[in-house]
Amino acid sequence: MDFSLTDEQRDLRDTARAFITKEVMPLEPELLARERRGESGLPHDELRALQARARDFGFWGLGTPAAFGGADLPTLTQALIWTEVGRSFVPFMFGGETDVILYKANEEQQAEYLLPALEGTRASCFAVTEPDAGSDLTAIRMRARRDGDDWVLNGEKTFITRGAEADFAIVIAVTDPELGYKGGFTAFIVDRAMGWESSVIDTMGPARPISMSFDDVRVPARNVLGEVGQGFPLAMEWIGRGRWRIPAVAIGAAERMLTMAIEYAGQRRTFGTTIGEHQMIQAMIADSEVELESARWLVLLAAWTVDQGQDPRHHASMAKLSGATMANHIADRVMQIHGGMGYTRELPIERWYREVRLWRIFEGTDEIQRRAIAKNLLSGRRRVGGHLA
Template identity: 75%
Template sequence: MDLSLTDEQKDIRDTARAFIAREVMPLEPEVLQRERRGEKGITPQELSDLQAQARRFGFWGIGTPTEHGGANLSPVTQSLVWTEVGRTFVPFVFGGDADNILFRATPEQQQEYLTPTIEGERISCFAITEPEAGSDATAIRMRAVRDGDDWVLNGEKTFITKGVEADFSIVIAVTDPEQGFRGGFTAFLVDRAMGWTADPIHTMGPSTPASMGFVDVRVPHRNVLGEVGEGFRLAMEWIGRGRYVIPSQAIGATERLLGMAVQYANERRTFGKAIGEHQMIQTMIADCELDLEQARWLVLVAAWTVEQGRDARHESALAKLGGATAAGRVVDRVMQIHGGMGYTRELPIERWYREARLWRIFEGTDEIQRRAIARDLLAGRRRIGGHLA
């Protein structure tokens, strides 16, 4: 059993780490100040400039197929890169990517939506969540009714990431209620110019999702993504990718936070010695390392399972749950180790504290992951210790 990374994976990881440390982390003080003034942490132009600079290093479309100009890195290698991105709270992502289900678009749709998104000329969002349909995606109610060569959409979406900025959305709507979610949901490519509206939802963290309204929004039939009736399958494919990307980023944040705790424990002195010499501080640091390494291997197993072309839903649920909850425990301990200073805005710990709390909610709550894991075992779809069976 060889658990080591290849030389190529190490080189890619180290190059990504160097880029983040040299070009992105220096922006952190300004990002914090902007966010605390209610502004965006990074401007579109700054993001574009950073992505263009990264492109010169070969970091462009890390998950995009080579025929579309991307690097097409393996899922495991992508996970390593996302971990490096997670080491900073600057809202940076490498450019050249697009929603994974956009690659199922027709040639005409790819020209209008996919290629401009890859090049950063268009911004997309994915709209499935509704006020009465969050964790239970099968409960969505937005209707799309055929009217000649158009579909007419009516309903509301909520907590949509990038809904404020996007100029088009991938919208999941009910096209045949009698078929239920397995054959009655359809995905549409809907331009903002077609008439939907978006209002920001202010949260305790740095993200600002949107509430989106659709009132008699007419969408040409040519804008159906995939086939009529396969919207739910596409939605689950879209969501599935996030369940190892999100915890990959959480690992990066956890590594950075634990490093801060170790440094502070060696420098801060109480009762005549470094606080790291106190057993209770040592216990917290050891527990942080345990959480970090457990999460790391859950995530890598999930990415490896995807890479092998296997059904990775079970492993991805474990990774999402393990990574998100581990990060939450670590940031809480790191704040405790820093004491009052950790609670202030002079350090970024409180900022990570707020962001980490979101990781346990979006792209599938902790409870939904536990439900999926338990049901797989109870129904016999997964064997206990299945990877080694």
């Protein structure tokens, strides 16, 4: 069993690390200053310029099919690159990608939505969560009724990421209540100009999700994504395909925070010696390294199962649960090691502390991951050690 990286994987990882270090990390002080002024993220033109420079490095459409101009990299290689992105808290992502289910678009929809989204001239968001349907996606209530050549949408969506910048949304709505989620949910591509309204939700971290309101929003029948009644499988594909990405980013963030703690522990002196000589500090550093490496291999295993054409959901749930909790543990320990300085805004630790807390909630809470893992084992769909069978 060979755990070494290929030369190509190592080169791509190192190039991504160099780009993040040289081009993205220097933006951190300005980003923190912007956030303290009540502003959020990078200006759109600055983000686009960064993505253009990354494209010159060869980083464009990491997982996008080659037919659409993407690199179509193996998922495991993408995980290595997203770990490098996670080393900075600047909200940067490489260009040339979009919601994976948008590739289900027909030729007309590809021209109007998919290709502009890949080029960055139009932005999308995925809208499935509702006030009473978060972890339980089968409970969504937004209705869509047919009216001639249109569908009329009524209802609410909430905690929609990337919604503030979105030009259009992929919306899951109920088209046949009697069939339920197994055949009564449909996905629609809904332009903002069609009439949905939104408001930003204020959070404890840098995330700016939105609430969306649909009041008799008319959507042409040609804007159905996929087939009528097949919205739930599309929603689950969207969730399953990207769940490994959160813990991949978490690994990069944890690596950088732990490195900061190790350096500080070798410099800060108390009681005549560096704090790194104290056993309680050593225990925090050791526990962090063990959790970090454990999460890393769960993420790589989840990515590997995708590349092997296997169902990745069980491994992805374990990776998401492990990676999100690991990052929270390490952020807390790193702040503790830095003491009062870690709690100030002079260092970025408090900023990470607030951001990583979200990772245990969105795209499947810790509790949902545990539920999925346990149900797979109790039902016999998975067995202990099954991936080595």
